Amino acid sequence: MHDDNGFDPDEQPATRREMVGAYVRRSKRKQGVGIRKAFVQQGGRGRHARPGPLAKLVRNSDHIALNAYLFARMLGSSDPWDVQLDSGVWVRALNLDDRHPTAARSLVSKALRRLEDDKLITRTRIGRKSVVSLKHESGNGDTYTQITGERDDPYLQIPLCYWTNDWHRRLTLPGLAMLLIALDAERQFWLPADDVHKWYGVSASTANRGYADLEANGLLDSKYCKVRNDLSADGLERRLMRRLIGDVAKPARRPKLEKIVADVETAANLPAVPRLRAV
Secondary structure: OOOOOOOOOOOOOOOHHHHHHHHHHHOOOOOEEEEEHHHOEEOOOHHHOEEOHHHHHHHOOOHHHHHHHHHHHHHOOOOOOEEEEEHHHHHHHOOOOOOOHHHHHHHHHHHHHHHHHOOOEEEEEEOOEEEEEEEOOOOOOOEOOOOOOOOOOOEEEEEOHHHHOOHHHHOOHHHHHHHHHHHHOOOEEOOOHHHHHHHHOOOHHHHHHHHHHHHHOOOEEEEEEEEEOOOOOOOEEEEEEEEEOHHHOOOOOOOOHHHHHHHHHHHHOOOOOOOOOOO
């Protein structure tokens, strides 16, 4: 079969997953998408902790806006930290192409407007394309800057497989919320649902649904462990520990080189090697 110009017809159009994968490659990211921890929690741990912008998105059941933000953050990988896309790309990437085209474009526009109202992005237009410019993840309205990774600029990292393996379509909003919170935690963590509400502003019921969603999708493992507790009768306490597994597993932290050298010196009974101070 040929078209009117005598050429073989093009192959089948790219699927949604192929299109999203192409945009991931276009971002030139190799490992993941860094997002400042201020997006999920601000003020540090303990009594000073307060929820970040994630809590409001979850409280308002705004799955579309949350995924739109994460998609923009994935694509905005270099200065000037903006994304220029046709509305049809947003529609397909956010899994809205089963809606009427006009309704789907309206959902995208309204979701981006809510992100703008929350000071996470700004919007302009160039022809048919919307230009989404990133703002600081805390929602304080500051201009976005490169993440440094220093102690005063901590971040979590979303694996690229969140997009390439269709997790943005498969996870519920509670599952996505708890994925982001778990990525903010240690590799093995203890975080009861009540503490999720206290520290991250996500309700205990939502947290439990999110944990269940991650477990059902093979992304979370849970088991009870005994840990030391000086105040208990037997000096131990049972805690339900969790860790991300599968596509989103966090790698084991590598010990610092200086600690390895010190351990070797101690084992060999060698004099300590003077450390050079970086300048």
